[in-house]
Amino acid sequence: MGKGEHLAEFEIGVLATLARLGGDSYGGELRQELERYGRRLVTIGSIYATLRRLEAKGHVRFYIEGARPVQGGRSRKRAVLTASGRAALRRAASFFQRILAGIAPQRP
Amino acid sequence: MTAQPPRWARALLDRFAPPDDREFIVGDLDDEFHHRAGSIGRWRASWWYTWQVTLSLPALMRAPRTYAERQRRIPPPMFSGLRSDIGDAIRRARRAPLSAATVVLISALGIGASTAVYSVVHGVLLAPLPFPGSERVVRIENRQPLLANESSYLPSDNWVEFLSWRERAKSYEVFAGLWEGGTTRAFTLADETSSFPVAIVTERFDQLLGVRPLLGRSLQSEDFAVEGSRVIALTERFWLTRFGGDSSIVGRVITVADTMRVVIGVLSDANDYPGPVAAWIPLAPVPGTSVARGRTQMLALFGRLRPGTTPEQARSEMQSLIGETSQSELQKSRVARVIPLSEVLTGSVRPVLLLLSAVVGVTLLVAAGNIALLLLTQAESRTRELAIRLSLGSELPRLARKLVVESLMLAAAGGVLGIVIARWLTRMMIAFYPGRFVRAQDVNIGLPVVLLVAGITIVVGLAGAWPLLRRLRKADLVTGLREGAGGESPRAARVRGALVVGQLAFAVALVAGGGQLARTFVNLLRVNPGFDSRGVGYVNVSASPARYPDRNVLLGHLDRAEDVVRALPGVTSAASVSYLPLPSRVVGWGTQATRPDDVTSQEFAIQFRQMSPGYLSVMGIPLLRGRDLAATDDGSSEPVAIINETLAKAAFPSVDPMGHQIAVQTTAYRIVGIVGDMRYWGLGKPVVGEVFVTPVQSSALQFRSIVFKSSADLNAVIAAARPAIRAADPTLVISSAGTLADRVEAASAPERFRAMLVGSLALLAVVLAGLGLFAVSAHAVAKRVREIGIRMALGATQHRVRASVLRDTLMLGVSGTAIGLGLAWAGSQGLRAFVPDVAAFDVAMGGMVAALFLFVSLASAAVPASAASSVDPIVAIRRD
Numbered sequence: 001m002g003k004g005e006h007l008a009e010f011e012i013g014v015l016a017t018l019a020r021l022g023g024d025s026y027g028g029e030l031r032q033e034l035e036r037y038g039r040r041l042v043t044i045g046s047i048y049a050t051l052r053r054l055e056a057k058g059h060v061r062f063y064i065e066g067a068r069p070v071q072g073g074r075s076r077k078r079a080v081l082t083a084s085g086r087a088a089l090r091r092a093a094s095f096f097q098r099i100l101a102g103i104a105p106q107r108p
Numbered sequence: 109m110t111a112q113p114p115r116w117a118r119a120l121l122d123r124f125a126p127p128d129d130r131e132f133i134v135g136d137l138d139d140e141f142h143h144r145a146g147s148i149g150r151w152r153a154s155w156w157y158t159w160q161v162t163l164s165l166p167a168l169m170r171a172p173r174t175y176a177e178r179q180r181r182i183p184p185p186m187f188s189g190l191r192s193d194i195g196d197a198i199r200r201a202r203r204a205p206l207s208a209a210t211v212v213l214i215s216a217l218g219i220g221a222s223t224a225v226y227s228v229v230h231g232v233l234l235a236p237l238p239f240p241g242s243e244r245v246v247r248i249e250n251r252q253p254l255l256a257n258e259s260s261y262l263p264s265d266n267w268v269e270f271l272s273w274r275e276r277a278k279s280y281e282v283f284a285g286l287w288e289g290g291t292t293r294a295f296t297l298a299d300e301t302s303s304f305p306v307a308i309v310t311e312r313f314d315q316l317l318g319v320r321p322l323l324g325r326s327l328q329s330e331d332f333a334v335e336g337s338r339v340i341a342l343t344e345r346f347w348l349t350r351f352g353g354d355s356s357i358v359g360r361v362i363t364v365a366d367t368m369r370v371v372i373g374v375l376s377d378a379n380d381y382p383g384p385v386a387a388w389i390p391l392a393p394v395p396g397t398s399v400a401r402g403r404t405q406m407l408a409l410f411g412r413l414r415p416g417t418t419p420e421q422a423r424s425e426m427q428s429l430i431g432e433t434s435q436s437e438l439q440k441s442r443v444a445r446v447i448p449l450s451e452v453l454t455g456s457v458r459p460v461l462l463l464l465s466a467v468v469g470v471t472l473l474v475a476a477g478n479i480a481l482l483l484l485t486q487a488e489s490r491t492r493e494l495a496i497r498l499s500l501g502s503e504l505p506r507l508a509r510k511l512v513v514e515s516l517m518l519a520a521a522g523g524v525l526g527i528v529i530a531r532w533l534t535r536m537m538i539a540f541y542p543g544r545f546v547r548a549q550d551v552n553i554g555l556p557v558v559l560l561v562a563g564i565t566i567v568v569g570l571a572g573a574w575p576l577l578r579r580l581r582k583a584d585l586v587t588g589l590r591e592g593a594g595g596e597s598p599r600a601a602r603v604r605g606a607l608v609v610g611q612l613a614f615a616v617a618l619v620a621g622g623g624q625l626a627r628t629f630v631n632l633l634r635v636n637p638g639f640d641s642r643g644v645g646y647v648n649v650s651a652s653p654a655r656y657p658d659r660n661v662l663l664g665h666l667d668r669a670e671d672v673v674r675a676l677p678g679v680t681s682a683a684s685v686s687y688l689p690l691p692s693r694v695v696g697w698g699t700q701a702t703r704p705d706d707v708t709s710q711e712f713a714i715q716f717r718q719m720s721p722g723y724l725s726v727m728g729i730p731l732l733r734g735r736d737l738a739a740t741d742d743g744s745s746e747p748v749a750i751i752n753e754t755l756a757k758a759a760f761p762s763v764d765p766m767g768h769q770i771a772v773q774t775t776a777y778r779i780v781g782i783v784g785d786m787r788y789w790g791l792g793k794p795v796v797g798e799v800f801v802t803p804v805q806s807s808a809l810q811f812r813s814i815v816f817k818s819s820a821d822l823n824a825v826i827a828a829a830r831p832a833i834r835a836a837d838p839t840l841v842i843s844s845a846g847t848l849a850d851r852v853e854a855a856s857a858p859e860r861f862r863a864m865l866v867g868s869l870a871l872l873a874v875v876l877a878g879l880g881l882f883a884v885s886a887h888a889v890a891k892r893v894r895e896i897g898i899r900m901a902l903g904a905t906q907h908r909v910r911a912s913v914l915r916d917t918l919m920l921g922v923s924g925t926a927i928g929l930g931l932a933w934a935g936s937q938g939l940r941a942f943v944p945d946v947a948a949f950d951v952a953m954g955g956m957v958a959a960l961f962l963f964v965s966l967a968s969a970a971v972p973a974s975a976a977s978s979v980d981p982i983v984a985i986r987r988d
Contacts, residue, residue: 028136044137045164048129074139077132 007059007092013038014050015059015081015089023081026065027051030079051079059085111145113138114154117161124168133168137161190513197514208518211482215522215568217872218475220529223553223561225468228534229461231551232454238550239318241412244281245449246419248409250430250442266407267393269433270310273409276429279422280411284313287391288408294652294841295386296363297350303650303843304346304386306364314341314388316410317378323347324358324373327390331372337392340369346386347374364389366652366839410449419446436711457541460862463942467621467869470614474873477611478880479568481604483515485887512570519569523561527553530561537865542857601888608877608884609924612961615870615877616928617935620949620957622863622870624936627947629859637855638786638795639689640728641848645822646688647673647829648843650811655839660743663803665837666812670720672836673829678820683723684812686803687715688848689788690855701799703759704771712759714797715788716772718806724750724783726817727848734766734781737802747805749777753785755797772799775806791855792945815848822847862943874964877924881968885917889972896976897984906977913973914966921965925958932957 007015017034018025025033027047035042054060060079067075081089112118118134125133137160145153201208236242274283287308294301307313311332319326322344330336342357351357360371364387375388391407413422426444434440447455454461497507531553538551649669656662666684674682699716703709721737723729732753741748749770756765769776777799785795803809818825826845833840889896896909936949 026136027132028140031136032140041159041163043160043164043167044133045125045160045167048126048133049167049170052129074135075131076135077129 007088010046011050011054011059012089012092012096014047014054015085015092018060018079018081019086019089023086024078026076026078054085055079057084057088058082059088110142111150111153113141113157117158120165121161121168124165126168190509193510193513194517196510197517200514201518207482207486211479211518212521212525214475214478214482214876215519215565216525216529218472218479219523219526219561219564219568220533221869221872222468222472222564223526223530223557224533224537225461225464226560227530227553227557228537228551229465230554230557233450233458233461235550237450237453242318242449244413244415245316246411246413246422247447247449247452248411248422248426249445249447250409250426251445270407270409272433273426273429276432277411277422277425279413279417279425281414282312282315282412283409284316284411285310285391285407285409286313292650292843293365293387293389294650295350296366301838301841303841305384306387306389307385308389308391310391310407313410314375314378316412319375319378319388321373321375323355324371326373326375327388331390332392334392334394337390337394338367338369339372339390340364341373341375341388342371343375343385343387344377345384350386366655419448422446459942460858460865463862463939464865466942467618467866470618471869471873471876474611474614474618474876474880476568476571477607477614478876478883480571481607481880481883484600484604484607485883516566516569519565522568523565526565527558527561530557540861540864542854542861604884604887605920608880608920609927611877611880612921612924613928613931615873616925616957616961617931618866618870618873619960620929620932620953621935621939622867623953623957624939624947624949625859625863625866625943627953628943628945629856629863631947632791632856632859635787635791637689637791637852638729638784639848641852642728643817643819643822644726644728644815644848645818645826645846646813646815646848647826647833647845648811648813649833649840650843651840652810656810659807662810665840666803666810667720668837669812669833669840670814672832673814673816676816676825676828676832678818678825679816680818681722681726682814682816683726684720684814685723686718686809686812688813688815688851689786690790690851699772701755701759701770701772701797704769704776709759712755712797714755714772714799716806717798717800718803718809719800720802723800723815726815729786730784732782732784734779736781737800741802742804747775747777747801748780750781750783750800751779752783752795752798754795755799756782758797770799772801773807777801777805791852811843874960878964878968881917881920881965882971884920885913885969885972886975888916889913889976893979893984896979897981900979901981901985909979910973910977913976914969917969917972918962918965921961921968925961925965928961929954929958 013034014030017030017037020037021029021033027044030051031042031044031047034047051060051062055062059082061082062077062079065076065078121134121137122130137157141153141157144156237245270285277283292303293306294303309327311327311329314326321341324341327339327341331339340362342351347353347357357371358373361368362371363369369389377384411422413419423444423446426446430442430444431440434442451458494507534551534553649666651662651665656665670682670684673679699714700711701714701716702711719737721739721741724731724736731750734750737748737750749772751759751765751770759765759770760768765779765782767779769778771777783800786798787793788796788798803812816825816829829845830842833842900906900909932954933949936946939946
């Protein structure tokens with residue numbers, strides 16, 4: 001497994017959030033969700049940049065959702081978690097679980 | 109009116125978001141803005157929006173703008189194109205084989221030499237001995253400082269002392285002894301008697317060395333009691349070669365030194381210490397042996413320290429033990445030393461190896477300088493090619509990778525060849541080392557060394573690519589292109605000049621060092637050993653005391669052997685002595701002498717020798733006063749002795765020794781003669797006091813060195829002596845024989861070895877430095893062809909052109925030599941740390957070295973100078 005295949009912390013965050021949102025979401029929703037769960041500031045720019053990187057690595061693919069004739073129903077670019085992405089996420093999860101075992105998290 | 113996000117933030121977003129995603133980013137952010145505006149108010153929503161945009165800008169700006177860009181962002185798999193790079197590198201090497209071969213060869217030589225030396229250093233000095241606890245095994249010495257030689261033993265009651273120390277020394281888990289004197293024994297196997305080395309040990313000595321029983325058992329406590337000591341344990345190698353690995357060997361009875369011994373087991377080989385012995389025999393106070401009388405002069409003491417005990421603690425404990433058990437002032441003056449076993453094994457070799465490491469390192473530097481020069485030159489000539497490639501669209505990283513691959517491949521070829529050279533060199537070094545190369549079996553081109561070589565290779569490869577890589581910057585390429593037109597950049601010329609001056613300096617230092625070592629060796633050859641070795645050979649014989657308990661009978665047998673040798677055809681005279689000078693290892697009986705007629709006198713440390721009449725004349729030892737010993741000096745006449753000059757001066761400073769008495773081991777001898785000093789311990793070692801008596805008038809030793817003088821071929825005489833002695837007396841064992849001249853030569857062998865090794869490396873360095881100078885000179889001429897052409901067209905003569913080239917080269921040569929001489933002078937002080945008796949670096953040697961390098965400089969400049977002078981001006985000017 002080459003060095004380029006390890007996920008950065010933020011990439012893991014995005015993938016995990018995407019998974020939590022059912023594997024199919026869009027930039028704005030991802031940003032809000034990650035900000036809420038991660039409890040730190042997340043910018044829309046970083047979300048899109050990360051999604052693009054994840055797409056290049058094959059962990060995510062995009063599709064354009066057509067406009068719907070409702071409020072907030074504009075056309076959206078949605079990201080879907082691929083099988084490779086799911087696998088990478090699981091790998092990262094077990095990696096961190098192992099190395100962070102016994103480390104108490106910071107108090108909120 | 110619905111709230112709108114701040115316009116300027118929106119404008120920023122529009123401007124900097126990547127076009128593909130712009131509408132979606134804006135849409136997402138707007139959605140959330142509106143949502144927030146509804147819940148927390150417009151101002152706070154605007155504030156949030158601004159914050160989001162601002163912080164997103166870096167990520168947005170970094171995003172690739174076009175599809176093409178994005179494609180390129182995806183890092184190409186590492187190995188695509190690598191194969192083509194390798195192929196290109198091979199093709200390029202084939203097109204310029206000489207240059208590639210030179211780089212490979214020089215790297216190989218440098219890498220090979222350093223790998224060889226470092227694997228030897230690793231195997232011998234650094235790697236731990238291959239058995240557990242080895243780092244705690246030490247040798248315990250009690251050295252008598254008056255004895256100006258290597259022997260560290262004192263006679264009388266050492267056995268009792270040993271037992272007492274063994275009981276009281278708390279620093280050791282195991283405390284044992286090894287008998288180091290006369291340790292060959294005659295094995296009678298299949299009706300033939302031959303001598304083999306054995307290890308005579310006290311209890312648990314084998315444990316110290318990690319020796320294990322392969323068959324049967326090892327020596328145990330019952331074997332060290334007098335009754336149970338008629339046993340023997342064979343070593344693996346001896347068992348395989350002499351008994352064919354017979355598995356029923358245990359329990360068999362074999363005859364050793366005319367004693368029947370039961371084989372109790374076969375032990376694994378302890379290769380390094382005490383050396384390749386055939387068997388292990390327990391040391392016990394059997395009646396009739398010197399041990400029973402309390403004498404164990406030759407007992408070397410060893411121990412394994414308890415974990416946590418330092419050698420220093422053990423040493424001070426031993427020093428106080430010595431104080432407690434000493435019974436005379438001389439004994440009290442003994443100094444304790446505790447030396448780790450690894451140091452004992454490698455102590456003699458260590459300075460040579462370290463010296464060699466330093467020398468090889470310097471040679472490597474010289475070689476590296478050469479490679480750097482070559483690569484720099486290459487770099488310049490490839491500037492144009494690189495510029496063209498870049499302008500045609502080659503990507504910088506790929507180009508860089510291509511250059512690195514080329515360089516690494518050359519370095520790798522050099523590395524592989526270097527390992528081959530190293531293997532050969534290592535074998536040569538071990539084979540030619542005078543004496544036994546301790547731990548030779550631990551020396552191999554092992555993993556650590558291979559890794560080191562790989563590391564060096566990579567460093568060399570990358571370093572080689574460096575000049576080219578630096579030029580990849582556009583600015584440098586442009587200057588490079590412009591340079592190619594004519595002349596050369598002063599900076600490059602300076603770097604080149606510095607490299608070559610550095611090479612020369614180091615080469616000079618090496619040659620100077622080699623010269624010093626050579627002179628040391630030559631000086632040693634000139635030392636007068638105190639005897640004349642021309643035409644003198646020797647045969648060592650021994651009889652077993654068990655067979656001849658009556659000492660007169662024993663002496664008779666040995667005398668008879670002497671008569672046999674005297675009667676051989678071609679032998680003009682023969683005599684014998686207990687110990688021949690210049691032994692290859694520590695033997696000899698250090699003891700003390702006193703003056704019985706002077707109660708105030710102290711004890712003197714001496715070497716005690718038994719010789720037969722005529723020994724002095726066979727050996728050409730000058731008799732300065734009095735007479736030689738004679739056949740009439742026997743058991744019924746007064747004990748007499750001959751002393752050497754050193755002892756005469758030391759023991760009788762104010763009187764004439766002749767006629768006085770000297771007492772050795774309870775016998776008082778009257779001094780009847782004084783002889784010249786002999787260098788007993790070594791050509792460079794100090795002289796010790798010696799006392800010579802006849803065997804009859806002292807204790808009977810069961811061995812002798814019979815020396816003979818002959819004008820015939822000495823080896824032929826020796827060949828005739830063996831069967832003659834065996835025929836006359838089959839109970840005698842001939843342990844070794846040779847010529848005295850060989851012994852003298854062997855005494856200077858280490859110095860010769862050193863000088864040769866360093867000399868070869870120095871020679872290599874000179875050749876490399878000369879090549880470097882030649883390369884620089886030739887390159888300079890090539891670059892300045894146009895300028896030379898113009899000068900000649902304007903009237904400069906061939907002679908002047910030649911002279912100018914010579915002068916430029918000489919300048920480099922002189923600066924290099926000057927710096928080198930300074931280095932050499934500084935280095936000669938350092939050399940003294942490795943070789944304490946090295947000859948000095950004086951003006952004469954400096955002059956010779958300078959002359960040598962002057963010649964080398966002129967020689968290197970010769971060809972380029974003549975090439976320069978034969979430049980055709982017209983052709984030169986027309987050339988680009």
